Amino acid sequence: MSVLAPGTRKSCYKCGREAEVMVRYARLYLCREHYIEYIEERIMKTIEKYGLLSGVKRLLIALSGGKDSLSLAYVLSRNKEKIGLTEIIGLHIDLGINGYSEESRESVEKACSELGMKCFILSLKDLLGLSLPEIIRKSNRPPCSVCGLIKRYIINAASIELGVDAVAMGHHMDDILLFYLRNFLLGVKSDYLKLGPVIEAKDTIVAKKLRPLYEVYEEDLSLYAKLRGIKTVGTECPFKHNDHIEKAIKEMLDKLENHAPGYKLSLLRRITSSEKREALLSQEVFTCKYCGSPTNNKDNICALCKLTQNxxxxxxxxYLKQKLKEFLH
Ligand SMILES: [Zn+2]
Ligand SMILES: [Zn+2]
Incomplete structure (x- = not known):
């Protein structure tokens, strides 16, 4: 995708007005209005193609305050009836990071009030007794991995507590490719099977998770949010560090995409083909001996219980699940 300079004299293929954007992987010139429509249609097509919302009426959406999840909230809300949803509920976790968390929370509150969406705002300090910076300091582990595991735990447990049919996550194509390649380059064993557009529910401990932005490029989401006037958190998370591997992967992927528009999309589809996703369904899930949540650890202690033990x-x-019961009802 590239934004065209004024006066390039290309016209929108839908309406013939002056084009503002060229979508390279689709070889399309579009005006602002039809670009917005095009991105929303891509998301709708992903939902249809992978049957993401089949059997889903009540949907929870995890909102960080960033462009990805807020754009998703806009698209789903605007198309709520069309996609057969009766209720969309937002969930935001206030991590207690000075400055950054307040701003994230404000972006989520603003979007939810504009969209008329019910939203739960939970503070990590209320749920666990400590804020994220305090937990990070005491755990002596990489900030992003601590934050990720806590958020995953809360989102899953909250979905089950609320009894929603699924939870939608704001992960886009670049997120998924980055995760996949980073682990590969570091030789870290990871569950590639979980990277597909849908993770099915298991028993009553794993909530169904959806990724409607699965086939959307990050740069498209940035531009979509900007053109739609969505206010997103402006500052970067202070824990975000300069990861050289991530930077190298992004540069490599962008070079390949530039050389062959559509490359990222075809790589993504090959990584998470349907046969691989089917293998996931037959995989065994262990439960944590302390809290009953799902875990991949054979010692039957989930990542959150391990972290909090430490x-x-x-x-x-x-303890956290008990708190969730209090705050969600
Ligand atoms: Zn147009
Ligand atoms: Zn546990």
Whole structure:
């Protein structure tokens, strides 16, 4: 995708007015209005293609305050009836990061009030007793991995507590490719099977998770949010560090995409083909011996209970779930 300079004399293929954007992978020139429409249609097509919303009436959406999840909230809300949803509920976790968290929270509140969407705002300090910076300090582990595991745990447990049919996540194509290649380059064993557009529910411990932005480029989301006037958190998370591997992967992927527009999309589709996703369904899920949440660890202790054992001297999965019950009803 590239934004055209004024006066390039290309016309929108839908309406013939002056084009503002060229979508390279689709070889399309579009005006602002039809570009917005095009991105929304791509998301709708992903939902249809992978049957993401089949059997889903009540949907939870995890909102960080960034462009990805807020754009998703706009698209889903605007098309709510068309896609057969009866209710969309937002969930935002206030991590207690000075400045950054307040701003994220404001962006989420603004979007939800504009969209008339019910939204739960939960503070990590209320749920676990400590804010994210405090947990990071005490755990001595990489900030992004601590933050990721806590958010995954809360989103899953909240979906189950609320009894929604699924939870939608704001992960886009570049997120998924980056995760996949980073682990590969670091030789980290990871569950590639979980990178598909849908993770099915299991028993009553794993909530169904959807990625409607699965086939959307990050740069398209940035431009979409900007053109739609969505106010997103402006500052970067202070824990975000300069990861050389991530930077190298992004540069490499962008070079390949530039050389062959559409490359990222075809790579993504090959990584998470349907046969691979089917293998996921037959995979065994272990449950945490302390809190009953799902885990891949054969020692039957989930990542959150392990982390809290280390930080508080006791596993706090059950404690957190009890708090969720209080705050969500
Ligand atoms: Zn147009
Ligand atoms: Zn646990």
């Amino acid at each position: 930080v508080f001297g006791e596993p706090r999965g059950l």
